[in-house]
Amino acid sequence: MVTSTANSVRTEVRPAEQNGISIGLGVFAKTNIPKNNDVLVLDQAAIALVEEKQLQNICSGCYDVGKGGSIDIRRSGLVKACVQFLCWKNGKIAKEVWDEFNSLTFPDIYEGESQEAKDHALMTKAVMEYGNLKDLDPNWTKELFGKLNANSFTLTSAYGRRRGVYLHPGAARFNHSCDPNASYSFDKGKLYVRAIRDIAKDEQIFIPYIDITYSVDTRRHELKDRYRFGCRCTRCLHETDTMNPEEIRKRGKIEQSTNSEIDEAIKNGDSGFTVAWRLTNMIRNLSEKADWDAVNMQQQPLAAIRAEMMLSKAQDELYKMSAVDAAIRHLRTDPAQYADEGHPMRREHALEFVYHLLYADKIMEMQGDPKNFDTPFDIHEIRPLFYAWMVLNWMIYGNVQGEILADTREKMNEVVWPNPTLKGKAESDVAWVTEDLCHAGMLWENKAKHIEVHSKKMEEIVKETIEQEKRNTW
Numbered sequence: 464m465v466t467s468t469a470n471s472v473r474t475e476v477r478p479a480e481q482n483g484i485s486i487g488l489g490v491f492a493k494t495n496i497p498k499n500n501d502v503l504v505l506d507q508a509a510i511a512l513v514e515e516k517q518l519q520n521i522c523s524g525c526y527d528v529g530k531g532g533s534i535d536i537r538r539s540g541l542v543k544a545c546v547q548f549l550c551w552k553n554g555k556i557a558k559e560v561w562d563e564f565n566s567l568t569f570p571d572i573y574e575g576e577s578q579e580a581k582d583h584a585l586m587t588k589a590v591m592e593y594g595n596l597k598d599l600d601p602n603w604t605k606e607l608f609g610k611l612n613a614n615s616f617t618l619t620s621a622y623g624r625r626r627g628v629y630l631h632p633g634a635a636r637f638n639h640s641c642d643p644n645a646s647y648s649f650d651k652g653k654l655y656v657r658a659i660r661d662i663a664k665d666e667q668i669f670i671p672y673i674d675i676t677y678s679v680d681t682r683r684h685e686l687k688d689r690y691r692f693g694c695r696c697t698r699c700l701h702e703t704d705t706m707n708p709e710e711i712r713k714r715g716k717i718e719q720s721t722n723s724e725i726d727e728a729i730k731n732g733d734s735g736f737t738v739a740w741r742l743t744n745m746i747r748n749l750s751e752k753a754d755w756d757a758v759n760m761q762q763q764p765l766a767a768i769r770a771e772m773m774l775s776k777a778q779d780e781l782y783k784m785s786a787v788d789a790a791i792r793h794l795r796t797d798p799a800q801y802a803d804e805g806h807p808m809r810r811e812h813a814l815e816f817v818y819h820l821l822y823a824d825k826i827m828e829m830q831g832d833p834k835n836f837d838t839p840f841d842i843h844e845i846r847p848l849f850y851a852w853m854v855l856n857w858m859i860y861g862n863v864q865g866e867i868l869a870d871t872r873e874k875m876n877e878v879v880w881p882n883p884t885l886k887g888k889a890e891s892d893v894a895w896v897t898e899d900l901c902h903a904g905m906l907w908e909n910k911a912k913h914i915e916v917h918s919k920k921m922e923e924i925v926k927e928t929i930e931q932e933k934r935n936t937w
C-alpha cells in the first residue's frame with residue numbers, strides 16, 4: 464500500500480475546515496480505518512535535509528546511519544551550499560510529487576519586508592556569491608524556504624533531538640490537531656501514518672506537528688513560531704475556554720523557560736555527567752519554586768528534562784543510570800501521557816528502555832569497569848536483562864507472562880508496530896534475550912517469582928529516584 468501522494472485507496476485530499484474555519488486542504492478517510500491500521504505509507508520524499516553536523520552519521524535519504532547520500536537535483540548548488548544536503552530519492556522525483564510540491568502554499572510572512580523574507584534574500588545572495596550561481600532566481604529560493612518552513616516535518620533522533628527536516632508534498636496535506644487521530648513515524652525513507660483511533664469514512668485525519676504533551680500556551684506558541692498559524696483544534700479551543708487564563712500563562716512560562724534552560728545546559732559540550740547534574744539541579748529548583756502540581760514526573764517540563772538526562776547519561780555510557788530515567792518514563796510519564804497501551808510513542812519509548820537495559824546488563828557483566836559503582840540497580844540487585852525481557856513481553860503480549868519462543872513469534876504477527884524496523888528489532892531481541900535467560904536458569908521455574916521481585920524493585924527505584932532528585936541527593 465505504498466504510495467507517493469495522499470490521494471490513495473484509503474485517503475483523499477479535499478478542502479477542510481476546523482471548528483467552523485477553513486484551513487485550506489486536508490486529508491480525509493475514504494473508508495472506515497480501524498485503529499492501528501495504516502492510513503498511508505508514503506515514499507518519494509521530495510526534500511530531506513539533515514543538518515551539517517549530522518552528515519557524517521546519518522544519510523538524509525534514508526535517515527540511516529553511516530551510508531552517505533547522493534546529490535542530484537536541479538539547482539543543486541543552491542541547496543547544497545545553503546542547507547548543506549539534499550537527496551532526491553534515486554536521484555529523481557515522480558512527476559505527481561513534483562506537481563504537488565509546486566502547489567503547496569506558504570504564509571504571507573515570507574513575502575515582502577518580513578524578517579524571514581530579508582533573511583532569505585541575504586542567504587540567496589550569499590549562495591550566489593559563494594556557489595558561483597549567477598542565474599539563481601531569488602523568488603525560487605524564497606518559495607523553497609517558505610514551503611519548507613510551513614510544510615516540513617522535523618526529523619529527530621530517537622531521543623527527540625533535531626536532526627533536520629523532511630518534506631513530502633503528500634504528507635504536507637495532513638492538518639494538525641493537539642488531539643490527533645493518527646500518528647506518524649519514519650522508517651528507511653518511508654513515512655508511515657497510522658490510525659491511533661478508529662477513523663470513520665469522511666472523517667478528517669489529523670496528525671500532531673509538535674510534542675502535544677505540553678500545555679496549551681506552549682503548544683500554541685510553538686505552532687505560531689514554527690508553522691505560523693493559530694491552532695483551531697478542539698483541544699486548544701476547549702482548554703482556552705475552560706481553563707483559568709492566569710494558570711495557562713504560568714504553566715506556559717515555566718515550560719518555555721525550562722526548555723531554554725535545557726538548551727543552555729546541553730549546549731557547551733560538557734560531559735554527559737555534568738549535563739545530567741545540571742538537569743537534576745533544574746528539577747530541584749523547579750520543585751522548590753513551582754507552587755503548582757506540575758512538579759511530578761508525568762508532566763512537562765519534567766518529561767523533557769527526563770529525556771535529556773537519559774541521553775546525557777547514555778552519552779557517558781552510564782547506562783545503569785540512564786536506564787533508571789527510561790524506567791521513570793516507561794512507568795510514570797508515558798502511561799499518564801498516552802493512556803492507550805498500544806500507543807506508538809509508548810512502544811518506541813519502551814524499545815529505547817530495552818536498549819538502555821541491555822547496555823546496563825553488559826556493563827554489569829564487565830568486571831572492574833569503573834562505571835560499575837553503586838547505582839540503584841546494584842543496590843537493589845536488579846538484573847537488567849531480565850527486566851528487558853519483561854518490557855519486551857509487555858510490548859508483545861501486553862503483559863509479562865510470555866511463554867515460549869514459538870508463541871512469541873506467533874503473537875508478534877498480531878501486534879501492530881509503528882513501523883517495520885521497530886517490529887524487527889523487538890522480534891530479534893526477544894528471541895536472544897529469552898534464550899540467554901533460559902541458559903542462565905532464570906526462565907522458567909522461578910519466572911513468576913523473578914517477575915514479582917523485579918517489578919517491586921523497579922517500583923522502589925523509581926520512587927526513590929524521584930524523591931532524591933527533588934531533594935537533589937543524587
Ligand SMILES: C[S@@+](CC[C@H](N)C(=O)[O-])C[C@H]1O[C@@H](n2cnc3c(N)ncnc32)[C@H](O)[C@@H]1O
Binds near residue numbers: 636637694695
Ligand atoms: C502542512 S499545511 C497542512 C495542509 C494545508 N491545510 C494545505 O491546504 O495545504 C499547514 C497549514 O495548514 C493549516 N492548519 C493545519 N492545522 C491547523 C490547525 N490545527 N488550525 C489552524 N490551521 C491549521 C495552517 O494554515 C498551516 O499553515
